[in-house]
Amino acid sequence: MLSSARTAHHADVVVVGASLAGLSAAQHLISSGVTVTVLESGPRPGGRMTTDAVDGFLLDRTGQLLNTSFPELIRTPGLEALKLRPFSPGVLVHTDGRNHRTGELRGAKRAFTTARAFAAARASRSAGLDQARLGAALARLAALPIDRMLARPDRPTSTTLATRGLPARTVEGFLRPLLASLLSDPDLTTSSRCADLVLRGYARGRLCLPAGGAGIIPDLLAAQLPPETVRTGVHAKAVGTTAVDTAEHGEITCRSVVVATGARSAAELIPGLRLPGFHPVTVLHHAADEPPLRDASLILTGTRRGPVAHTTVASEVDPDRAPAGEALITSTVLGAAAGLPTAELDRAARAQLARVYGTSASRWRLLAAHHDPDAVPAMPAPHDVRRPVRLLSGLYVCGDHRDTSTVQGALFSGRRAAQAVLRDLGVRPGQGQALRAA
Template sequence: MLDSARHTAHHADVVIVGAGLAGLSAAQQLTAAGVTVTVLETAHRTGGRMTTDKADGFLLDRSGQLLNTSFPELIRTPGLEALKLRPFTPGVLVHADGRNHRTGELRGAKRAFTTARAFAAARASRSAGLDQARLGAALARLAALPIDRMLARPDRPTSATLTSRGLPTRTVESFLRPLLTSLLSDPDLTTSSRCADLVLRGYARGRLCLPAGGSGVIPELMAAQLPPGTVRTGVEAVSVGTTSVGTAGHGTFTCRSVIVATGARAAAELIPGLRLPDFHPVTVLHHTADEPPLRDASLILTGTCRGPVAHTTVASEVDPDRAPLGRTLISSTVLGPSAATPTPELDRLARAQLARVYGTSTSSWHLLAAHHDPDAVPAMPAPHDVRRQVRLLSGLYVCGDHRDTSTVQGALFSGRRAAQAVLRDLGIRPGHGTPALRAA
């Protein structure tokens, strides 16, 4: 529950800086164990990068990250049982050779082989059928592989491993590369091959999807599970220690432990010596049109179609809540250096590309918003530790997608790990309620 900052001082067992997914996840775990918590958030709403703007009845996500129904934390996090996930249906299209090819969604071994056969039939080519059968088999193996075995594999840049999986070059370039580019937000695929395997494993086990009502619904549902007054918005933390957090204009918050759950750049500013990763920039373009350019809820990977957009979807077909009745919302994601292109030029280039992808004129489309974030996705170059230390010292902890994997799953799970580390240091068994600690 939210509470605007009105106090000049406050004490809690744990102060969490940042009300994004990691901070809210940590707060849930701690309050469930009976620990008193205060969450400080600079912005006037929760969510961090997972926020949704409202404009003329449209719901416009600021993040271009894709969710997957197989993310464990979406299932086990309190409050998210009410979250409605809208899968891309029938699935995924890849734009190549001037047209869109349907691939379907891969869910485990059986679905993988079924999809491979369906794709082969659509291409009406024996060689294409064999390629897709090999792809289905490779993804099925990943779906069944235990995570500990996956993380024991040699870690190299993803781009260097794509052709070592026994897949034909044409399959790698026409499907696997554009898929991983979108899932990792990394056009150059410098990302750790272990991280790539993790996201491919999730892809093979679940379905890509959007949250109904926008990505901002996720932090809203999580914050609603916390005791009233736990989250204080509009409070900027300027210094942290093991027993206090200093703020700009709201005094000092004292505590027994501090968790820094901000983005990586803000965390590095608060904690001297914390390593700052590189980032993958992202720009999300939201257009509206008179008519849907595609009347199904597919995700389109742009593949070899020249232009700045990596993937696009008619978001109002996936989730009707995102547009007013009778209106259309097309959401497209731009990755890499192109994301920094000035908005008028980026809009022009994107429209030209989207006209080819959707096979229709885009001249009458209206740009509703262009959200650019240079720090959107922390880079995960090889070698990458997917379980980076969250306990810096007794009383000071850090969490976020930059400590795990750069995904919604990674952010949520790192918050859980940080809370468990705090509870261990406080002598509380994680997962078990306990009376609130006495004030120091």
């Protein structure tokens, strides 16, 4: 990557922001023979998807969870080397002073198993029936084509939970805390279509973490681009259809501009672009001398008795995240509690985590508390999960705020923006690959 001291130059397309969406767009454009320059104001690519190394620990700044069913993790050029570390099947839900496993669905094939199989999996008849109903509901979502799902009436998720044919104990004990964590929305004001999409992904795959931290995803994408494509430390002041004005290099000319920053920065660069609301998130990282739980599970805690929405012994899921002989506990705080002062939040979280893990957390070391008030763009109903990426010929915008507020949505919006650019330039997707092969 180039530092900000290098000289500006012309490219076919300038991408503003080395986010997942911007790097995805660059990958697809370059594979079609288009020259691209990516401008990133920060010191490294990735935006929110970055990982800090602290005392041998790898600490993610994001609390978003990945799923093995995300298609763009497979389809995006450059991610072939990405390794996913899945959580244990299902989730642990902390209720009534104990953790119990539920939602143990291993992808679409498992989701299509019969109600009898689910009932047999539980000694208790009522628990078996609950699992059977849950399995049937998730199986229907797993099998439902996306276009039919998006044609459904769109309402706030909180108002649709009771209509899913599940008993109240399943809704409150599993569905509500799961969706709150996956959507980063404790109040579940999110569009029911978006909730259906995430539940569909849950039924068809496994929740997971990227091996080596979330920052490995943008690092892999950036490493696959031609040398000197990504220029860090460059701040865009204004954008047009044929140029980007920068603070460091003046004007960089081009044939098209793709704005791939976060929603707030995009609205500042493009007057009139709607600014969404946001869900604040704080990610807490604690170090311990030994794992409080030797299990690679995601634990849903809810927020009724503490600020933490979900937690995991991250080093049990991905051993690369902690030095030998130590454990990394990563916990995610959502909603108003995410804005508490760090010391106050840490005290409340430790008390809650001690109950969840059944051990004292007083000697744990707080490695980091990453707070982001704009962590996840809100998707209230009605929400268009395919918001336009083409503003006019020569000017495009992409990011999780144009699709769904997930890693899948960010990568897919980058693909959509690249396709729109190529159509306007009259270039067939993949044309560059064909020319090189010839």
